[in-house]
Amino acid sequence: MRNRTIIISFAAIGLFGLLGWRLFYLQYCRADDYLQSSHRQQHAIVTHQPQRGFILDARGRILAASNKVQTVFVEPRGVADPKEAATKLQEILNFPGHEICGIIQESKNPGFARIMTGITPAQRDSIQNARIRGVGIQSNWQRYYPMGRLTSHITGFVGTEQSGLAGVELKYDVQLRGAEGQNVILVDARRQPIGMRPPDDIVRDGSGLILTVDATIQEFARAALAKQYEAYRAESAVAIVMDPWTGAIGAMVCLPDFDPANFGAESEQMFRNRAITDPFEPGSIFKPIVAALALDAGVIDYDEIIFCENGSYRGKGFRRIGEFGNHQFGDLSVRDILVKSSNIGMAKIGQRMGRQKLYDGLKLFGFGAQTGIDLPGEGYGLLYPPAKWTDSSVTRIPFGHEIAATALQIARAYCILTNGGRVIQPYVVRAVVDSTGNVRQLHRRGSSAGHIIKPEVANWIIRQALTGVVTEGTGTKAASEKWQIFGKTGTANIAGSVQKGYDQTNYVASFVGGAPAEKPEVVILVSIRKPDKSLGKGYSGGTVAAPVFKEILEQTLNYLHRD
Structure with missing residues (x-):
């Protein structure tokens, strides 16, 4: 009997010891876990998304903006009966209904x-009046692009x-997206709201962008380019x-x-901004x-005469040039x-x-270097160091072979010639404006202080050479009756992708220039890759690209001088 009492006593002591240890474990070791679990049960966090900043063109036209859309959602753990x-x-x-039930379960x-996005105001009111347990309505921002394809690559x-x-949506994402805010709501056991704490984080809407791009000039350029791009069944084109x-x-x-509002339906190849990503031998x-x-x-010297070998030039260390x-x-x-x-003169x-x-x-x-434009994905082009040049390099680079440049690099080089020899940096964002209307960043850069070549x-x-190209040379189809135009044609071979040498069938047809020659206001580049020679309409820069240049330039200058 005494042994039984002792055994029962030890068992009771052990049991109470285990209970004590369990209480200690729950009270001290797991206290934070249960506190967090209790907090989650008693509170719901509502996140408020900021309005993404607008993107406007140079004259205040909307290129991108965000509107509120209503989304019906369900909190599955708060739904007693999904059906x-x-x-x-x-x-x-x-x-x-079976699809809704499947989403919940x-x-x-x-x-x-998420059940459905983009409900009507009437649907929203009906859901709120129905007071369905675990069902809520959330306001989200949806991006839209009223200009569609017009400015898609910008x-x-x-x-x-x-x-x-x-x-610029990517390049300026930090400025555009703003900062989200949060509210903590007190809820009952059924997850119904019963109170609200002061907000922990205040939502801050994103800043807007004002671009240098003018949608009207963009439309001039796109319409003229698209017409020739389609007429010549070209692979791609840039202006x-x-x-x-x-x-x-x-x-x-x-x-x-591409359509930026429906980019998922487009090929990734469409997203390339070829003006800054694709280098080519410029010719x-x-x-x-x-x-x-x-x-x-x-x-x-300016008045020097150079013998151009009657169309065929051979020499030590380089192949024949025609x-x-x-x-x-x-x-x-x-x-x-x-x-x-x-070619031989050059x-x-x-x-x-x-x-x-x-x-x-x-x-x-x-x-061989990026221009520094404020767009993502810019390429460097290709300019080998002299140590990698062959004996023929000094004879071929001057007429645009053995070097690769992007369209923007070429356009900037012509800007340098046009402004008297000063380096400029291309840019597309003129200003960043915060949600209160204050200008936070303003592009003030123009040309650099020094000249890389003499102004004369x-x-x-x-004014002497490139105006002559248009009046009496290869660029006569770019000539205008109203303005004196300067420019240069280019019909460049395309380097073979599989074997050495050049594709003998396809070319890049280009024209670069500007006007008015006495005081230039714009520089325009047009480059059309692989116009279809089999059409029998020509393929040279003077035939394919120069007319597009002329149309864009005349419309642009008429627009700028309309007042």
Whole structure:
């Protein structure tokens, strides 16, 4: 009997010891866990998303903005009977009840399951009046792009979480998205709200962007480019309109383009902003840049005559060089070399410069480096260091081979020639404006203080040589009766992608220039890749690209001078 008493006593002591340990474990070791669990049961967090900032063109037209849309959601853990809730929602939303029930039951998030986005005000009122347990309505922001495809490569687009994925939407995402706010709501056991605490975080709407791009000029450029792009069944096409004095982009069009509001239905290839991502061998539009460098370096004179070998030039260390269209030029001045677009004349100018001078000059113009434009994905182009040049490099780079540049790099180089030799940085965002209307960032940069070539050299290239290209040379289809235009044609071979050498069937047709020559207001580049030669309509820069340039330029200048 005594042994039994002892055993029972020890058992009781052990039991109370275990109970004590359990109480200690729950009270001290798991206290934080249960406190958090209790807090979750008694509180619900409501997150308020900020309104993403607007994007406006240079004249205040909306390119991108966000509107409120209503979303019906369910908190699965708060729904007592999913079938009953689904039946009531089906009648209001005209949405199959079995699908609603499936969404609720299969949700991996016990706190949120989206049922439908974009309900009408009447549907919202009906749901609120029905007071369905566990069902709520959330206001979300939806991005829209009223200009559609027109500015798609500039504005870019946002994803489902309203974060920028391309264009200025990506580049300026931090400024555009703002900061979310949170409210903590006290709820009862049925998850119904019974009170609200002061907000922990105040929502801060995103800042807006004012661009340099003018939607009207953008439309001029797109309409003219699209017409030729389709007529010649081209692979792609680019047009850029720039202010040569400041670097502001007035228009930037890339074809094919896409609908930013429905980007999921488009091929990823459509998203490339080819004006800044795709380098190409520029061909003859490169010649004025090298000629300017040679004149500035003093290796040639303005009135110098160069023998152009009657159309065939051979020498030690380089392959035969001929002329486009099998032209046979003899003695040509530097001006005529540009006007008639002589490859051989430019090759001899390159030989005069030599590797190092030519390379150093091209680096000053920014080739082989990003321009610094405020858009994502910009390429560097390709300019090999002199150590990697062959003996033929100094003869071929001057007429736009053995070097690759983006359309924007070429356009900027022509801006430098146009403004007298000052480097400018291209940009598309003029100002960042916060949600209260205060300007937080303002683009004030124009051209740099110094000249990379002498102003008199740049002015001679523009006003003497390149005006001649349009009046009497390869660019006559760009001529205007109203303005004196300067510019240069280019018909560039495309390097083979599989084997060495060049594609003998396809070309890049380009024209770059501006007006008025006496005081230029715009520089415009047009480049059309792989116009279909089989159509029999031509494929050269003077035939394919120059008319597009003329249309864009005349419409743009008429628009700018309309007052």
